[in-house]
Amino acid sequence: MARRPVRRRRSTAARRAQQARDNALTLGIAALVAVTVVSFVLTWLARHLLLVAALLATGVVVGAVVLRLRQLARRRELAARTAQLRHIGPFLSMTPKAFEHALADLCRRDGCTKVTVVGGTGDLAADVLATTPSGQRLLIQAKRYGPRTSVGSQDVQKVNGTYRDVHRCDLAAVVTTSSFTKAAAAFCANVGIHAIDRRALALWAEGTGKPPWA
Numbered sequence: 774m775a776r777r778p779v780r781r782r783r784s785t786a787a788r789r790a791q792q793a794r795d796n797a798l799t800l801g802i803a804a805l806v807a808v809t810v811v812s813f814v815l816t817w818l819a820r821h822l823l824l825v826a827a828l829l830a831t832g833v834v835v836g837a838v839v840l841r842l843r844q845l846a847r848r849r850e851l852a853a854r855t856a857q858l859r860h861i862g863p864f865l866s867m868t869p870k871a872f873e874h875a876l877a878d879l880c881r882r883d884g885c886t887k888v889t890v891v892g893g894t895g896d897l898a899a900d901v902l903a904t905t906p907s908g909q910r911l912l913i914q915a916k917r918y919g920p921r922t923s924v925g926s927q928d929v930q931k932v933n934g935t936y937r938d939v940h941r942c943d944l945a946a947v948v949t950t951s952s953f954t955k956a957a958a959a960f961c962a963n964v965g966i967h968a969i970d971r972r973a974l975a976l977w978a979e980g981t982g983k984p985p986w987a
Contacts, residue, residue, distance in 0.1 A: 855882045861975040864917070864950050872917035873900045876948055879977060883984050885911070898931040899940050905986040909943040912936040913985060916949035924949050924968075926956045933964050946985035948974055 855878050857863055867875060873892045880888050884906035892900035892915065901913040914932045916924050929947055936945035946967035947953075953961070953968050961968040967985045969977065976982025 852882075854878050858978050859980065861950075861971065861978065864974065864978070867917060869915065869917045872950070873915045876913055876915055877901045877903070879984070880911075880913075885986075897935045897939050899935065902940065902942070905944070907986075909986065910941065911944045911946065911986050912940050912942040914945070914947045916947060916951065918949055918951035920951055920971075922951055924951065924953045924957050926954065926960055929953075929957050929960050929966055929968070932966060933960075936966075944986050948985060950974065 854875075858875055858879065864872060864875060870892065873890050877888050877890050880901065880903045885903040888901065888903040890901055898914050899912050900915040901911075903911045903913070905911050912932070912935075914928070916928065918924065924947060932945050932947055936942045944967070945965075946969055947961065948969040950971050952970045958968055960966075969985050973982060977984055
């Protein structure tokens with residue numbers, strides 16, 4: 774009765790040894806195949822260096838052409854959008870969100886980079902962020918108001934409280950389709966915030982006035 778476990782252990786050990794040999798053989802065959810494939814690829818590349826170089830050069834040229842075409846397409850789209858903004862009329866019928874995007878397009882048209890629309894809940898007085906042509910970071914607060922609603926002191930005070938410390942901007946502007954109260958206009962003048970009312974917006978859109986960062 775004591776001999777049976779010994780035979781089982783020997784049988785199990787033999788199976789494990791055979792499995793180890795099989796695994797080693799499989800790994801050896803896989804390694805041989807991998808070496809053969811790599812050797813074939815390297816040999817082929819060595820014999821066709823000119824072809825490979827030509828393919829790579831073609832890929833680079835095609836990539837550059839595609840990138841250039843995309844840039845031109847974006848510029849044409851921007852030009853088409855901004856062409857519709859050369860009068861104050863379209864701004865007066867926009868939604869607040871569309872107004873933000875329109876101001877962003879005007880920034881791009883006049884040479885700003887890194888232009889993003891960030892307006893929304895919790896925007897902390899930032900609707901558009903951009904880098905001006907001179908490299909300064911600009912925050913724009915957009916106020917798409919009707920003619921009977923003016924931008925008040927509280928609106929511009931919020932901008933003054935966040936554009937430097939929160940958004941790390943150098944300049945701030947409040948742009949509206951309406952006007953500013955006397956108190957708001959005076960506050961902007963005192964702290965250096967650019968107050969762009971309906972008339973200044975119209976001139977900027979037409980290309981005859983100064984942009985908000987000038």
